[in-house]
Amino acid sequence: AQKVTQAQTEISVVEKEDVTLDCVYETRDTTYYLFWYKQPPSGELVFLIRRNSFDEQNEISGRYSWNFQKSTSSFNFTITASQVVDSAVYFCALSEFVSGGSYIPTFGRGTSLIVHP
Amino acid sequence: DTEVTQTPKHLVMGMTNKKSLKCEQHMGHRAMYWYKQKAKKPPELMFVYSYEKLSINESVPSRFSPECPNSSLLNLHLHALQPEDSALYLCASSQDRSSGSLDTQYFGPGTRLTVL
Numbered sequence: 001a002q003k004v005t006q007a008q009t010e011i012s013v014v015e016k017e018d019v020t021l022d023c024v025y026e027t028r029d030t031t032y033y034l035f036w037y038k039q040p041p042s043g044e045l046v047f048l049i050r051r052n053s054f055d056e057q058n059e060i061s062g063r064y065s066w067n068f069q070k071s072t073s074s075f076n077f078t079i080t081a082s083q084v085v086d087s088a089v090y091f092c093a094l095s096e097f098v099s100g101g102s103y104i105p106t107f108g109r110g111t112s113l114i115v116h117p
Numbered sequence: 118d119t120e121v122t123q124t125p126k127h128l129v130m131g132m133t134n135k136k137s138l139k140c141e142q143h144m145g146h147r148a149m150y151w152y153k154q155k156a157k158k159p160p161e162l163m164f165v166y167s168y169e170k171l172s173i174n175e176s177v178p179s180r181f182s183p184e185c186p187n188s189s190l191l192n193l194h195l196h197a198l199q200p201e202d203s204a205l206y207l208c209a210s211s212q213d214r215s216s217g218s219l220d221t222q223y224f225g226p227g228t229r230l231t232v233l
Contacts, residue, residue, distance in 0.1 A: 033220070043205055045160070045224035091159055095220055103220040104173070107159035 003027065004094050004108035012114045013082055021077045021111045023092030029053070033095040034068065034075045035105060040088040051075065082115045089113070120144075121225035123208050129231045132198060138228045140191040140208030149191040150222060151183060152207040160207055166191060167213075198232045205229050 152160035165173035
Protein backbone atom coordinates (compact mmCIF):
# COMPACT_ATOMS: atom_id res chain seq x y z
CA ALA A 1 0.00 0.00 0.00
CA GLN A 2 1.26 3.42 -0.90
CA LYS A 3 2.05 5.38 2.24
CA VAL A 4 2.28 8.78 0.59
CA THR A 5 -0.08 9.66 -2.23
CA GLN A 6 0.41 12.64 -4.47
CA ALA A 7 -2.49 12.20 -6.82
CA GLN A 8 -1.57 15.12 -9.07
CA THR A 9 1.10 13.95 -11.50
CA GLU A 10 1.44 17.28 -13.26
CA ILE A 11 -0.03 20.72 -12.74
CA SER A 12 0.25 23.54 -15.24
CA VAL A 13 -0.54 27.14 -14.26
CA VAL A 14 0.09 30.63 -15.52
CA GLU A 15 2.32 32.93 -13.52
CA LYS A 16 0.62 34.71 -10.57
CA GLU A 17 -1.96 31.98 -10.15
CA ASP A 18 -2.26 30.25 -6.79
CA VAL A 19 -1.69 26.49 -6.82
CA THR A 20 -2.19 23.76 -4.23
CA LEU A 21 -0.27 20.48 -4.25
CA ASP A 22 -2.02 17.66 -2.46
CA CYS A 23 -0.44 15.06 -0.21
CA VAL A 24 -2.28 12.27 1.59
CA TYR A 25 -0.41 9.88 3.86
CA GLU A 26 -1.06 6.64 5.67
CA THR A 27 0.48 5.56 8.96
CA ARG A 28 -0.39 3.70 12.14
CA ASP A 29 2.21 5.56 14.19
CA THR A 30 1.24 8.34 16.54
CA THR A 31 4.66 9.95 16.13
CA TYR A 32 5.73 10.72 12.60
CA TYR A 33 7.14 13.52 10.50
CA LEU A 34 6.07 14.99 7.20
CA PHE A 35 8.25 16.80 4.72
CA TRP A 36 8.06 18.68 1.46
CA TYR A 37 11.02 18.83 -0.91
CA LYS A 38 11.44 20.73 -4.17
CA GLN A 39 13.46 19.26 -7.02
CA PRO A 40 14.24 21.75 -9.81
CA PRO A 41 15.57 20.53 -13.16
CA SER A 42 19.12 20.75 -11.80
CA GLY A 43 18.32 17.68 -9.70
CA GLU A 44 19.04 18.72 -6.13
CA LEU A 45 16.28 17.99 -3.62
CA VAL A 46 15.72 21.16 -1.62
CA PHE A 47 14.21 20.82 1.84
CA LEU A 48 11.18 23.08 2.31
CA ILE A 49 9.46 22.11 5.54
CA ARG A 50 9.14 19.48 8.26
CA ARG A 51 6.12 19.03 10.54
CA ASN A 52 5.72 16.56 13.37
CA SER A 53 2.49 14.74 14.05
CA PHE A 54 1.80 16.66 17.24
CA ASP A 55 1.89 20.07 15.65
CA GLU A 56 -1.09 20.78 13.43
CA GLN A 57 -0.46 24.51 13.19
CA ASN A 58 -0.45 25.67 9.64
CA GLU A 59 2.65 27.44 8.49
CA ILE A 60 3.34 30.28 6.12
CA SER A 61 6.71 31.17 4.68
CA GLY A 62 6.57 33.97 2.16
CA ARG A 63 4.49 32.74 -0.79
CA TYR A 64 4.47 29.18 0.57
CA SER A 65 1.94 27.81 3.02
CA TRP A 66 1.20 24.36 4.38
CA ASN A 67 -2.07 22.95 5.68
CA PHE A 68 -1.67 19.90 7.95
CA GLN A 69 -4.88 18.09 8.86
CA LYS A 70 -4.57 14.85 10.82
CA SER A 71 -8.32 14.20 10.53
CA THR A 72 -7.93 13.71 6.79
CA SER A 73 -4.27 12.58 6.85
CA SER A 74 -3.33 15.38 4.53
CA PHE A 75 -0.44 17.79 4.32
CA ASN A 76 -1.14 20.12 1.42
CA PHE A 77 1.18 22.77 0.05
CA THR A 78 0.01 26.04 -1.49
CA ILE A 79 2.07 28.45 -3.55
CA THR A 80 0.54 31.91 -3.77
CA ALA A 81 1.18 34.09 -6.83
CA SER A 82 3.26 31.41 -8.55
CA GLN A 83 6.41 32.34 -10.44
CA VAL A 84 8.31 30.64 -13.25
CA VAL A 85 11.08 29.78 -10.79
CA ASP A 86 8.59 27.64 -8.89
CA SER A 87 8.60 25.17 -11.78
CA ALA A 88 9.92 21.93 -10.33
CA VAL A 89 8.90 18.51 -9.07
CA TYR A 90 7.62 18.63 -5.51
CA PHE A 91 7.85 15.59 -3.26
CA CYS A 92 5.92 14.95 -0.09
CA ALA A 93 7.54 12.48 2.32
CA LEU A 94 6.54 10.64 5.48
CA SER A 95 9.07 9.62 8.11
CA GLU A 96 8.06 6.88 10.52
CA PHE A 97 9.98 5.03 13.16
CA VAL A 98 11.04 1.69 11.71
CA SER A 99 12.68 -1.31 13.33
CA GLY A 100 16.34 -0.87 14.07
CA GLY A 101 15.89 2.60 15.45
CA SER A 102 15.59 4.64 12.29
CA TYR A 103 13.41 7.33 10.86
CA ILE A 104 13.59 6.82 7.11
CA PRO A 105 11.40 8.89 4.81
CA THR A 106 9.04 7.39 2.28
CA PHE A 107 8.55 9.67 -0.69
CA GLY A 108 5.43 10.19 -2.73
CA ARG A 109 5.67 9.96 -6.50
CA GLY A 110 5.99 13.70 -6.85
CA THR A 111 3.96 16.42 -8.55
CA SER A 112 5.49 18.23 -11.49
CA LEU A 113 4.56 21.92 -11.40
CA ILE A 114 4.94 23.93 -14.58
CA VAL A 115 4.49 27.68 -14.29
CA HIS A 116 4.10 29.46 -17.62
CA PRO A 117 5.04 33.12 -18.02
CA ASP B 118 25.38 26.01 6.02
CA THR B 119 23.29 23.11 4.73
CA GLU B 120 25.51 22.07 1.86
CA VAL B 121 26.16 18.57 0.67
CA THR B 122 28.56 18.30 -2.26
CA GLN B 123 28.82 15.49 -4.77
CA THR B 124 31.38 14.71 -7.44
CA PRO B 125 31.36 14.20 -10.31
CA LYS B 126 28.21 15.94 -11.59
CA HIS B 127 28.07 13.69 -14.62
CA LEU B 128 29.62 10.29 -15.25
CA VAL B 129 29.57 8.08 -18.32
CA MET B 130 31.00 4.60 -17.92
CA GLY B 131 31.13 1.31 -19.70
CA MET B 132 29.91 -1.92 -18.19
CA THR B 133 33.45 -3.09 -17.46
CA ASN B 134 34.65 0.12 -15.82
CA LYS B 135 35.25 0.77 -12.15
CA LYS B 136 34.35 4.24 -10.90
CA SER B 137 33.46 5.96 -7.65
CA LEU B 138 30.97 8.62 -6.63
CA LYS B 139 31.90 10.95 -3.81
CA CYS B 140 29.83 12.85 -1.30
CA GLU B 141 30.95 15.30 1.37
CA GLN B 142 29.25 17.28 4.12
CA HIS B 143 30.65 19.58 6.78
CA MET B 144 27.55 20.06 8.90
CA GLY B 145 28.63 17.62 11.59
CA HIS B 146 25.91 15.21 10.54
CA ARG B 147 26.32 11.60 11.68
CA ALA B 148 24.00 9.88 9.22
CA MET B 149 24.59 9.72 5.49
CA TYR B 150 22.52 8.16 2.73
CA TRP B 151 22.71 7.04 -0.88
CA TYR B 152 19.61 7.22 -3.06
CA LYS B 153 18.99 6.21 -6.66
CA GLN B 154 16.47 8.18 -8.69
CA LYS B 155 15.21 7.18 -12.13
CA ALA B 156 13.54 9.75 -14.35
CA LYS B 157 10.07 10.82 -13.20
CA LYS B 158 10.30 8.65 -10.09
CA PRO B 159 10.89 9.40 -6.41
CA PRO B 160 14.28 8.71 -4.84
CA GLU B 161 14.83 5.11 -3.74
CA LEU B 162 16.93 4.48 -0.65
CA MET B 163 20.03 2.35 -1.23
CA PHE B 164 22.24 2.61 1.87
CA VAL B 165 22.30 4.32 5.24
CA TYR B 166 25.42 4.97 7.30
CA SER B 167 25.07 5.96 10.91
CA TYR B 168 28.17 6.99 12.86
CA GLU B 169 30.28 5.61 10.00
CA LYS B 170 28.75 2.17 10.18
CA LEU B 171 26.50 0.69 7.52
CA SER B 172 23.11 0.39 9.15
CA ILE B 173 20.74 -0.17 6.23
CA ASN B 174 21.31 -1.90 2.90
CA GLU B 175 18.12 -2.01 0.87
CA SER B 176 19.00 -5.23 -0.96
CA VAL B 177 21.24 -3.39 -3.37
CA PRO B 178 23.25 -5.51 -5.86
CA SER B 179 26.88 -6.07 -4.94
CA ARG B 180 28.06 -4.13 -7.99
CA PHE B 181 27.33 -1.08 -5.77
CA SER B 182 29.71 -0.90 -2.82
CA PRO B 183 29.41 1.93 -0.28
CA GLU B 184 32.19 3.21 1.90
CA CYS B 185 32.28 5.77 4.70
CA PRO B 186 35.95 6.69 5.36
CA ASN B 187 35.03 9.26 8.00
CA SER B 188 32.06 11.19 9.30
CA SER B 189 32.20 13.76 6.50
CA LEU B 190 32.73 11.52 3.49
CA LEU B 191 30.65 8.91 1.74
CA ASN B 192 31.69 7.02 -1.37
CA LEU B 193 29.85 4.72 -3.71
CA HIS B 194 32.09 2.36 -5.66
CA LEU B 195 30.72 1.11 -8.95
CA HIS B 196 31.82 -2.00 -10.81
CA ALA B 197 30.33 -4.00 -13.67
CA LEU B 198 27.21 -1.87 -13.87
CA GLN B 199 24.36 -2.47 -16.27
CA PRO B 200 22.65 0.07 -18.55
CA GLU B 201 19.57 -0.05 -16.29
CA ASP B 202 21.72 1.38 -13.50
CA SER B 203 21.75 4.70 -15.33
CA ALA B 204 20.12 7.19 -13.00
CA LEU B 205 20.63 10.21 -10.77
CA TYR B 206 22.49 9.18 -7.62
CA LEU B 207 21.74 11.42 -4.67
CA CYS B 208 23.62 11.67 -1.43
CA ALA B 209 21.99 13.05 1.71
CA SER B 210 22.94 13.65 5.30
CA SER B 211 21.08 14.24 8.53
CA GLN B 212 22.08 15.08 12.05
CA ASP B 213 20.93 11.70 13.25
CA ARG B 214 18.63 8.93 12.10
CA SER B 215 17.25 7.71 15.38
CA SER B 216 15.31 10.77 16.40
CA GLY B 217 12.65 12.04 14.10
CA SER B 218 13.26 15.62 15.03
CA LEU B 219 16.85 15.32 13.87
CA ASP B 220 16.32 13.30 10.75
CA THR B 221 15.72 16.06 8.23
CA GLN B 222 17.78 15.01 5.25
CA TYR B 223 19.74 17.53 3.25
CA PHE B 224 20.54 16.43 -0.27
CA GLY B 225 23.43 17.03 -2.61
CA PRO B 226 22.98 17.98 -6.28
CA GLY B 227 23.45 14.40 -7.40
CA THR B 228 25.59 12.59 -9.97
CA ARG B 229 23.95 11.79 -13.29
CA LEU B 230 25.28 8.38 -14.23
CA THR B 231 25.04 6.89 -17.69
CA VAL B 232 26.11 3.28 -18.24
CA LEU B 233 26.79 2.35 -21.84
